[in-house]
Amino acid sequence: MAYKGSLAIAYIIVFSSLTIILTLVRAEVPFPFLPYLKFDFAEVPVMIVLLLMGPIPALITELIHWVSLTLARGWVLGPLMKFLAVTPMIFGFWVGVKLYKRIRKSRFNFTLAFALGILFGIVLRVVVCSLTNIAVFLFVMPEYLSFAEWTLKSVGIAINSAIDVWVWTLLLTGIFNALHVPISSFIAAIIFRGAMLRMPSISERAWITKK
Numbered sequence: 001m002a003y004k005g006s007l008a009i010a011y012i013i014v015f016s017s018l019t020i021i022l023t024l025v026r027a028e029v030p031f032p033f034l035p036y037l038k039f040d041f042a043e044v045p046v047m048i049v050l051l052l053m054g055p056i057p058a059l060i061t062e063l064i065h066w067v068s069l070t071l072a073r074g075w076v077l078g079p080l081m082k083f084l085a086v087t088p089m090i091f092g093f094w095v096g097v098k099l100y101k102r103i104r105k106s107r108f109n110f111t112l113a114f115a116l117g118i119l120f121g122i123v124l125r126v127v128v129c130s131l132t133n134i135a136v137f138l139f140v141m142p143e144y145l146s147f148a149e150w151t152l153k154s155v156g157i158a159i160n161s162a163i164d165v166w167v168w169t170l171l172l173t174g175i176f177n178a179l180h181v182p183i184s185s186f187i188a189a190i191i192f193r194g195a196m197l198r199m200p201s202i203s204e205r206a207w208i209t210k211k
Contacts, residue, residue, distance in 0.1 A: 052206050
């Protein structure tokens with residue numbers, strides 16, 4: 001148990017440091033339809049920790065990512081929205097994998113478990129992010145709706161009413177979050193599987209492959 005705890009701490013230190021580095025170098029790609037949304041590659045180390053050690057170490061790593069993002073950007077709302085996006089992704093992925101393990105107790109298939117984890121991660125992340133965006137538009141920063149309207153018009157989307165802004169913003173934000181889950185997860189899985197091939201002992205201790 002002590003060994004497992006020490007290993008978890010080591011993973012958290014290594015991969016949270018990587019999230020900080022990726023945050024500082026702005027390793028991100030704008031979403032073309034809403035450029036203020038960024039595909040953030042600092043999520044990849046968080047997902048690697050999830051595959052290796054499970055949800056609690058991954059949440060701690062994401063917490064450190066959130067703090068570093070807040071300090072690097074110098075504002076609260078954006079990093080908080082990121083944290084509220086990644087956290088349900090972690091939880092959803094965990095639920096999907098646990099469900100697969102419960103259904104298929106005798107036979108474990110990494111690909112199927114991973115796919116179910118992604119599916120649950122997408123659903124939970126999209127739902128939570130839609131709710132948080134509605135809360136921001138209604139209560140936190142209503143003026144942000146005007147900025148969203150300007151952004152949509154700048155990429156060539158026809159806007160005729162406030163309802164159009166709501167619909168398009170929530171739709172495109174949902175698409176963005178639905179894409180971000182597999183992007184972060186697949187990159188993490190490639191690194192994870194590569195490490196497994198070079199160091200098979202990782203597979204024996206990794207959370208996702210344990211029965």
